[in-house]
Amino acid sequence: MILIISSEKDITTHIVIQWLKKYNADFLFIKTEDLSSLNSFSIDNTSEKLTINNVDFSTINVVWHRRGRLKFLDSSSLNNSNLFLYLKREEDSVIKSLENFQRSTSKAYIGSYIKEVENFKLDHLSLAKKCGFRIPKTLVTTSKKELLHFKLENNKIITKDLRYPVNVQITKDTYLSSKGTLLIDDSDIELLDDKFMPIFVQEYIEKLFEIRVFFYDSTLFSMAIFSQEDEKTIIDYRNYNDEKPNRCIPFKLPDLIKDKILKFSNESNINTGSIDLIFSSEEEFIFLEINPMGQLDWLSKNCNYYIEKEIATSLILKNA
Template structure:
């Protein structure tokens, strides 16, 4: 049985499922934003059947929505988190064919990714994590330009009639530093890397699907292509990733024990590849469509091939 854990509005999941439907294979879809009944047995006698699991987005919603209205919701969510992590660890231990994951996404640490990337020989932006103004001033003196961005995720919340959101990646000017107290909230700062192009990569089970993004042709997207200009889209084309970079990225993912993710790189005007970050459950539909990669078909075929292997093994 193929099992897909995703969200009800995730378009790439819909497209993968269309291929499964066309092939007439059995599958089960679990939408993380919708409550689903759940039971799991830990028994001395009962053995679980092997499955092919693609954990595309988020986690299983194991608590009815009515319960989440109460003041102690945070405690129930903590327990749900433990159950979701148990499910994933159990599947790995039992050698189920498991793509993606909740654990790596929930505890994702971009700082550790930078450290690992540097250790295996990838170039990374010089980075400082600090809450001291004096350290930031010293760091700024070393580089013509520096940037800051969220350590983990963008801040976004609603208050009455307004939605507040952090700006993502942006350049730090001297006036920003002057405004700070001697100690401030812990933050990340990096040297600004000049770009020839930005590269978005989707990785699945040993295969890299890479796309070049010509973000430098637009002032709005120069600092970060995610400052989207919907009126004037960046140009996107397929990109062939060098074998040496592929090997280093595979080594990095081996350390992290993940078999699918999205990766962001920069190619500098000096033709050097610079590692930026990994997104364990990153979007890839736009990479697939802009480059005619048909990644959704590739994933569906991988799931079906592995499901067939399990079926044959079961009836040997």
């Protein structure tokens, strides 16, 4: 049987399910919005057994963990926020162990809740460099002096969220981070104290276009994004212009870059996701970051890749 773990709201998931139904595939869909029932997870000296929603997971051959996580904790029944946070941490440790167990017993486990929540830019930049990619010069610092020096060395620098978007409420005010990437100038730095919480900055690299690569197992789908043609998206295509979207076309990656991506996938133990690259004005491929979940709907439609069909076919073959 094929198990799909994903959000009910995820468009990609529903398109893949449509293909699975077309091919009469045997599958189970667990919605991450629903409260699941962990009937038992038993371990002794001779065996291990997992049962969720009365399904014996020994019957699961292939897992596609598209997005989100299983949920066993009913938050609506808890009035104490501190108790909820404690139980949520306990639940999280169980969920991660269940994923590791199922990964070790299934024929294939594509995707990962663990990799999604442990998506650390610094680790991935370091690994990408080891895999042969060029990466932007990067600094994480708590020092105004170091930040000014980095700005002087690189002339133009950018910043973006290191892990989580800002969403902080202080009294009546809510502070949200801007989308995408922002340039930093000297006046921004001058507003800072001499010491502050760690800030993530990189050199700004002039580019000809951006590249989004979605990979599933060992199959790559790539698209060129001509963000340089619009002042709103020239720094980062994620500063979207909804009225005049960037031109996006299928893009054929050189074999050398494909090999580096597959090496990165293998070394990081991430078998599906989206990688952002840029093609610089010096005609070099630069690694920026990876999203272990990876949005693919717009890439599939823009380039007529029918990625959802490819995923469904792959799941069926792995389940055979």
